[in-house]
Amino acid sequence: MFERLTKDAREVVRDAVARCQNTGGGTVGPEHLLLALLEREASRGSFALAALGLPVEGREPVREALEEARRRAGLSRADAEALADLGIDVSEIVSRVEEAHGVGAMSGDRRPAGRRSGRPGFGRPGFGRDARDVLEKSLRMALAHRDRHIGDEHILLALTARPGPPAEVLADHGVTHTSLTRVLYAGGEAQAG
Numbered sequence: 570m571f572e573r574l575t576k577d578a579r580e581v582v583r584d585a586v587a588r589c590q591n592t593g594g595g596t597v598g599p600e601h602l603l604l605a606l607l608e609r610e611a612s613r614g615s616f617a618l619a620a621l622g623l624p625v626e627g628r629e630p631v632r633e634a635l636e637e638a639r640r641r642a643g644l645s646r647a648d649a650e651a652l653a654d655l656g657i658d659v660s661e662i663v664s665r666v667e668e669a670h671g672v673g674a675m676s677g678d679r680r681p682a683g684r685r686s687g688r689p690g691f692g693r694p695g696f697g698r699d700a701r702d703v704l705e706k707s708l709r710m711a712l713a714h715r716d717r718h719i720g721d722e723h724i725l726l727a728l729t730a731r732p733g734p735p736a737e738v739l740a741d742h743g744v745t746h747t748s749l750t751r752v753l754y755a756g757g758e759a760q761a762g
Contacts (some may be wrong), residue, residue: 577721580647583606588695589694596697597703600635600643603728603735607631613753614721620752621744631742638734640667642675645737661721666688703727712756722753 574582583599584605589597607628615625623631641649641659649659666674698722704719706727711719728735729746739745 570704572712573708573717573719575718575720577609577614578719578724578760579719581609581614581625581721581724585652585700586694590754595694597694597700598697599699599728599735600639601726602700602703603635603739604632606725606728609674609721612721614725616753617722617725617749618744621748622744623744631738634738634741635734637673640672643734643735645732647737697727699731702731706730717725722749726751726753 581602582605585597585601588601589595594601606614607618610625618628619625638645640663642663644652644659652659663675675738687716690718703724704727707719708725710723710726710730711717714723716723726746726749729739729744729749730736736746
């Protein structure tokens with residue numbers, strides 16, 4: 570599949586690995602892919618984000634919202650609301666854990682001491698199941714739209730098509746799968762699932 574990635578998509582994957590590694594994470598997740606996409610300029614995905622009201626200079630609120638979701642151990646806002654209905658205050662739990670263990674303790678970025686992930690001998694973070702799912706879905710998106718290569722726009726489409734914090738944060742900022750498909754394909758003639 571990686572041979573089908575465009576230069577922009579390859580850079581997104583590379584940047585996601587670097588972001589994960591820089592935070593001490595052991596596994597690349599969908600949020601790393603989204604953060605890497607938000608840094609892109611002059612790519613098809615970047616132009617689509619700008620067309621939906623998220624120009625490069627206006628993407629900081631998306632990063633902040635994604636970071637907040639990561640601090641909640643990846644729980645979506647809907648998950649936190651459902652737990653609140655059961656009397657569980659996620660914000661309070663996050664505060665207590667961070668008070669005891671430091672800010673970001675629940676984010677999953679910390680690699681256990683002595684544990685190496687990724688390819689043996691390289692110490693690079695590997696791709697988690699969710700990130701692999703996003704990349705596989707991006708291939709399906711490209712094929713559904715009869716595109717020969719997987720671009721960063723297909724990764725963005727895949728992120729908006731699956732439940733979780735990246736899709737929720739993007740939707741809160743006006744970027745949904747439907748709106749993105751419309752911008753990229755002028756009506757979204759094909760659907761991928």
